[in-house]
Amino acid sequence: MDLSWVVTFYVDGGVFMHFILAVSIFATVVVIKQYLNLNFNFTVNTKFFSKVKTLVKDNRVQEAYHHCLTTSHPLSKVLAAILYNSNKGPDAIESASNIEVQKVLPYIQAGTNYVSMSANVATLLGLLGTIQGLIQSFTSLAGASATEKAEILAKGISTAMNTTALGLVVAIPCIMIYTWLINKEDSILKKYDEVISEITHLVVFRPSMETVNQDPNNKQEYRKYGT
Numbered sequence: 001m002d003l004s005w006v007v008t009f010y011v012d013g014g015v016f017m018h019f020i021l022a023v024s025i026f027a028t029v030v031v032i033k034q035y036l037n038l039n040f041n042f043t044v045n046t047k048f049f050s051k052v053k054t055l056v057k058d059n060r061v062q063e064a065y066h067h068c069l070t071t072s073h074p075l076s077k078v079l080a081a082i083l084y085n086s087n088k089g090p091d092a093i094e095s096a097s098n099i100e101v102q103k104v105l106p107y108i109q110a111g112t113n114y115v116s117m118s119a120n121v122a123t124l125l126g127l128l129g130t131i132q133g134l135i136q137s138f139t140s141l142a143g144a145s146a147t148e149k150a151e152i153l154a155k156g157i158s159t160a161m162n163t164t165a166l167g168l169v170v171a172i173p174c175i176m177i178y179t180w181l182i183n184k185e186d187s188i189l190k191k192y193d194e195v196i197s198e199i200t201h202l203v204v205f206r207p208s209m210e211t212v213n214q215d216p217n218n219k220q221e222y223r224k225y226g227t
Helices: 004-012 016-041 046-057 061-068 074-084 090-108 112-140 146-204
Strands: none
Touching: 004 016, 004 146, 016 090, 016 112, 016 146, 046 061, 046 074, 046 146, 061 074, 074 090, 074 146, 090 146, 112 146
């Protein structure tokens, strides 16, 4: 299969083709990293958190709390905050969980916005390349013969169209992947909400439950994400 036309297409597009290609590489790296994060670092471990719920139901709150501290999963930090404040009432529990959730969100959404940005930048670079190609065409027409004008105009339009085309080729997949990542994040966050609501319900409606923060050996310190 002869792919020489690809090289010709790229070379004829001019300098902005290099920038668009760089954006596509950047977007690819971000997508791969975000995909791996969402599927391996942030997906709810059903077995792990089922054990936490079981421990809470059995009124073994301190054990559940320490169990949460054994993992770097971001949801475990939220549950640990709930258990740590289990004797302070619904408002304090909700406040503590919300604070931890707000800390988790930037980690979950860290790369997704860059995918959207890449789509916009690729489109704009394509447009900029188009403008450059047209400017070069019309600038070069001055003083050229009729035959040369046709050749110059054709080359300039080729540059203009090629950058537009490559920009769209990069932008369209980025937009599609961005939408998929957003939906994946929403699915993960909904699952987080389910687990958080279950644990909060168990804690609030078990007033005789043992406490965590009254034990001087317990501190609200967690392992950082990814460690």
